[in-house]
Amino acid sequence: MKKREKLDGKVFLLIITILLFLVMYAAGLIIFNSKGFAKPQVFLNLFISNAGLIVIAAGMTMVMITGGIDISVGSVVAMTCMMLAWMMENKGIGAVTALLIVLIMGIVFGLVQGFFIAYLKLQPFIVTLAGMFFARGMTAIISQEMISIKNEMFLKWAKSKINLTFLGGAVNKKGVINYPFIYPSVIIALVTLIGIFILLKFTKFGRTIYAVGGNEQSALMMGLNVRRTKLLVYVINGFLCSLGGFLFALNTCAGFVEQAKGFEMEAIASAVIGGTLLTGGVGNVFGSLFGVLIKGTIETFITFQGTLSSWWTKITIAALLAFFIILQSLFAKAKEKQ
Amino acid sequence: MNKGKAFIKRLTGYRLFLPIFCLVLVLISNLIKTPGFFEVTIKNGVLYGYIIDVINRASDLVILSVGMTLVVAASAGTDISVGAVMSVAGAVCCFILSGGQQTVNEFANPYILGVLAAILAGILCGCFNGFLVARLKIQPMVATLILFTAGRGIAQLITKGQITYIRVESYKMLGASIPGIPIPTPVFVALIVVLLTYVLLRKTSLGLYIQTVGINPKASKLMGIKSSMIIFLSYVFCGLCAGISGLVASSRIYSADANNIGLNLELDAILAVALGGNSLAGGKFSLLGSVIGAYTIQALSTTLYAMGVSPDQIPVYKAIVVVVIVALQSTELKRMINKLQINVKSGKKVA
Numbered sequence: 001m002k003k004r005e006k007l008d009g010k011v012f013l014l015i016i017t018i019l020l021f022l023v024m025y026a027a028g029l030i031i032f033n034s035k036g037f038a039k040p041q042v043f044l045n046l047f048i049s050n051a052g053l054i055v056i057a058a059g060m061t062m063v064m065i066t067g068g069i070d071i072s073v074g075s076v077v078a079m080t081c082m083m084l085a086w087m088m089e090n091k092g093i094g095a096v097t098a099l100l101i102v103l104i105m106g107i108v109f110g111l112v113q114g115f116f117i118a119y120l121k122l123q124p125f126i127v128t129l130a131g132m133f134f135a136r137g138m139t140a141i142i143s144q145e146m147i148s149i150k151n152e153m154f155l156k157w158a159k160s161k162i163n164l165t166f167l168g169g170a171v172n173k174k175g176v177i178n179y180p181f182i183y184p185s186v187i188i189a190l191v192t193l194i195g196i197f198i199l200l201k202f203t204k205f206g207r208t209i210y211a212v213g214g215n216e217q218s219a220l221m222m223g224l225n226v227r228r229t230k231l232l233v234y235v236i237n238g239f240l241c242s243l244g245g246f247l248f249a250l251n252t253c254a255g256f257v258e259q260a261k262g263f264e265m266e267a268i269a270s271a272v273i274g275g276t277l278l279t280g281g282v283g284n285v286f287g288s289l290f291g292v293l294i295k296g297t298i299e300t301f302i303t304f305q306g307t308l309s310s311w312w313t314k315i316t317i318a319a320l321l322a323f324f325i326i327l328q329s330l331f332a333k334a335k336e337k338q
Numbered sequence: 339m340n341k342g343k344a345f346i347k348r349l350t351g352y353r354l355f356l357p358i359f360c361l362v363l364v365l366i367s368n369l370i371k372t373p374g375f376f377e378v379t380i381k382n383g384v385l386y387g388y389i390i391d392v393i394n395r396a397s398d399l400v401i402l403s404v405g406m407t408l409v410v411a412a413s414a415g416t417d418i419s420v421g422a423v424m425s426v427a428g429a430v431c432c433f434i435l436s437g438g439q440q441t442v443n444e445f446a447n448p449y450i451l452g453v454l455a456a457i458l459a460g461i462l463c464g465c466f467n468g469f470l471v472a473r474l475k476i477q478p479m480v481a482t483l484i485l486f487t488a489g490r491g492i493a494q495l496i497t498k499g500q501i502t503y504i505r506v507e508s509y510k511m512l513g514a515s516i517p518g519i520p521i522p523t524p525v526f527v528a529l530i531v532v533l534l535t536y537v538l539l540r541k542t543s544l545g546l547y548i549q550t551v552g553i554n555p556k557a558s559k560l561m562g563i564k565s566s567m568i569i570f571l572s573y574v575f576c577g578l579c580a581g582i583s584g585l586v587a588s589s590r591i592y593s594a595d596a597n598n599i600g601l602n603l604e605l606d607a608i609l610a611v612a613l614g615g616n617s618l619a620g621g622k623f624s625l626l627g628s629v630i631g632a633y634t635i636q637a638l639s640t641t642l643y644a645m646g647v648s649p650d651q652i653p654v655y656k657a658i659v660v661v662v663i664v665a666l667q668s669t670e671l672k673r674m675i676n677k678l679q680i681n682v683k684s685g686k687k688v689a
Contacts, residue, residue: 069479116661121670125479126608126618129418130660133605133653140650257650265487268480278477309499311491318488322470325481329474 013275013328014287020273021290024297032304040167040180046296051185052077052248053295056263057270057288058196059240064271065200065213066233067280068117068124072131073241074263076109078255079135080245085147085255088154095153102242109135110238111231118230132264139257146256149249157184158250185247192243197285209233213280262314266295269321277328294320356615357630364637372644385520388640396636397524398424398583400629401531402603403610405579407628408535411552412572413471414620415478416608422489423463423580424600428588429493431456432502441503449508457581463489464577465570472570486604493596503593513589524586531582532629539625548572552620602653606635609656612663619667 028037036042047054056073063070080102087098109131116127149155163169163179172178200206208229211219220226248260272278273294274287298316302308349355368375368388378387402420409417434455437446445452463485470481515522539545547568550558555565580600587599612618613634614627635656642652665671 069477071479071483116665119670120665120668122661122664122668123618125416125477126664127661129416129479129605129608130657130664132657133602134657137651137654137657140648141654144648144650262487265483268483272480278480309495311494311499314491315488315495318484318491322484325470325476326474329476 013324013331014284014290016327017273017275017287017290017294021294021297024294024301028297028301028304032301035304037300037304039170040164042300044164044180044182044186046293046300047186047189048183049251049299050292050296051183051189052244052246052251053263053266053270053292054189054244054289055192055240055247056244056267057274057292058193058285059237059244060267061271061274061276061283061285061288062196062200062209062233063124063237064268064276064278065209065280065283066230067213067216068230068233069268070113070128070131070234070237070241071125071264071268072109072113072128072135073244073267074260074265075132075135075139076106076238076241077245077248077260077263078139078257079142080106080242081249081252081259082139082142082147082255082257084154084246084249085149086142088149088151089147090143095151095157099246102246103239106238106240106242106245107235108238110235110241113238114231114234117234118227136257139255139259143255144257146254148254154250155253158253160184162187183250185250188243189247192240193285193289196240200285205229205232210281213282215281265314265321266292266317269317269324270295272321272328273324278325279332353615353624354627354630357613357627357634360613361630361634361637364634364641368637368641368644371641380520383517383520384515384522388644390522392633392637392640394522394524395640396633397522397528398587398600399603399606399610399632399636400528401579401583401586402607403614403628403632404531404535404625405576406607406611407614407616407623407625408548408572409478409576410608410611410616410618411620411623412548413478413569414552414618415471415482416604416611416618417467417482417573417576418479418604418608419463419467419482419485419489420576420580420583420607421600421603422486422493423460423577424584424587424603425493425594425596425598426463426489426496427456427460427581427584428599429496429502429594429596430459431585431588432504432594433496435504435506435509436502439502440498440500441505443505445504445506445509453585456585457578460577460579460581460584461574462577463580464574467577468570468573471573472566490596493594493599497594497596499596501593501595505592509589510592511589513586513592524590527582527586531579532625536625544568544571549622553622602649605653605656605660606632606639609660609663610635612660612667617667618664 056077060070060073083102083105084098087093087101088095113127113131116122117124160183161181162184163181165179167180169177169179200209208219208224211222211224212226212229216226249255252259270291271283271288273291274284274289276283276288295317299313302310302312372388375388378385378390380386406417406420409415431452434447435445435449435452436442439446467482467485470476471478512523512527547563550561550563551565551568559565584599588594610631611628613631614624614629616623616627639652642655
């Protein structure tokens with residue numbers, strides 16, 4: 001009986017999400033079967049094209065568990081891509097050094113935002129809104145024109161296929177066996193995701209994050225260092241943003257001002273769809289992974305359909321976000337009544 | 339010495355000190371850099387000059403900041419969808435006036451119908467935001483984020499991804515000027531919106547209610563004020579303002595450019611409210627402060643443009659200003675500085 005009580009609420013939201021994904025994918029299999037939706041590669045492409053988003057959604061989940069929010073992520077991704085492209089193409093800096101520099105940049109960015117939020121107690125959305133415009137503007141200051149990345153080492157990272165032979169290959173017209181493949185970016189993304197999962201679930205720091213999000217006052221009275229926890233969360237989030245930006249750059253191989261616009265919305269939507277509560281204290285990075293996959297499936301639908309405008313992705317995501325937010329608040333109200 | 343100190347303290351304590359001080363600072367720096375800044379000439383029967391340009395261009399922002407002030411005051415949150423709502427309003431208006439064509443030389447439908455539809459679109463967007471914030475109690479930032487990203491998509495769908503042009507003289511009047519009147523029309527529109535809002539807040543108890551709800555929603559609910567209704571209305575009003583502002587902006591370029599109407603204006607509007615001496619934590623507000631704040635920001639933007647900074651890069655400076663202003667308002671910072679001062683003083687005594 002007790003187990004059943006536990007089922008409703010947060011677990012229920014997660015189950016809805018997973019079911020929604022399965023239903024959507026099944027629907028895709030039925031509708032677009034003639035166009036090759038059933039190929040394993042279509043499923044793997046969900047991960048390939050959303051590797052950056054997976055990492056960023058994990059960071060966003062962490063921030064949202066503390067009860068905060070970060071809407072600067074999209075701009076930070078754009079800035080990361082632009083910095084990578086600018087350093088490698090215009091300054092001749094090596095790929096490894098460039099990567100290290102952007103990762104440090106991400107940490108510093110998170111540190112500054114975290115300081116304002118945790119120590120000066122400013123509202124997270126005002127600080128990150130400013131961060132969003134700052135990073136986007138910085139991207140324009142670095143270069144207003146698009147820079148494509150031609151660095152050999154970087155392209156090698158981006159385009160070295162990892163064949164998954166166990167999924168079985170298909171012989172194409174030229175008689176070459178094509179195995180389903182993934183890029184290294186997918187592995188980095190999944191390893192990061194598992195790392196964050198372990199951090200949240202099995203470390204003292206991770207449990208402190210949940211405690212702070214659940215009730216800041218109680219956490220403080222329990223003797224937990226609320227400020228430092230919040231600061232660290234934003235620092236880790238900053239790091240994940242620049243790492244996500246790097247993965248994003250592996251996909252696009254270019255830096256330009258308008259890049260990753262609306263990314264913050266996709267990350268927040270993924271986290272919310274995955275069962276993270278906007279009020280904080282509840283969340284799971286694997287739920288967010290399913291949020292990302294749902295978004296990827298919608299995009300695949302639109303590509304397979306062929307005639308719909310790409311704006312429909314944003315509108316559908318926004319509608320889904322609104323739907324899940326309403327669902328959450330209904331659950332909260334039902335809980336209050338109990 | 340003491341008297342002077344007291345005078346400065348009284349001056350800085352005055353509510354509108356910060357916005358007026360910033361405005362004067364920007365204007366003086368302009369006077370030094372560009373001597374012709376205050377020159378006003380008449381070209382084609384319309385006043386012309388840097389300063390007129392600032393006042394004219396600021397009108398969209400003034401209208402937005404009026405709505406934003408009420409939202410911030412009532413809900414302690416901000417509406418970041420205003421820029422996107424502007425583009426939706428512009429798209430709706432142009433769609434109706436052009437009757438679905440891409441370029442028209444005369445109205446397909448009466449002008450008033452387009453205007454009403456645009457304002458209605460703004461109000462509807464405001465209702466959606468208000469419903470999410472007031473009824474479902476969702477953080478304002480997240481609730482308005484939905485329209486912030488989807489809004490431009492909706493506008494793109496209305497205009498079918500193209501820029502709709504309305505090449506009719508009377509359509510341009512709202513954004514340019516009416517023949518025979520030397521002052522640009524947007525200035526009048528802004529003036530009317532500000533005055534009407536001011537009268538509405540002063541002559542009814544609405545202004546007082548908004549402040550009460552902003553300071554303590556629970557207490558005001560116990561007092562018998564429908565706090566969720568007040569918050570809902572403030573978002574609807576903000577949507578209305580964004581709709582009017584979108585009309586003016588689309589009339590300026592006599593077209594509906596879904597990607598560029600109201601771009602980055604949400605930050606400007608929030609900045610105007612913060613610069614106007616209003617606390618972003620809600621409660622007491624000053625409409626006049628926000629209006630002066632809006633003019634200050636437009637003066638700053640024009641100055642930066644004149645210095646050769648591109649529109650893409652301007653947000654960097656504005657973002658820094660926002661964070662500095664908000665940080666200065668924070669009580670934590672004051673406490674930290676006080677602590678530091680005490681430490682320094684006690685350190686001196688020991689030495």
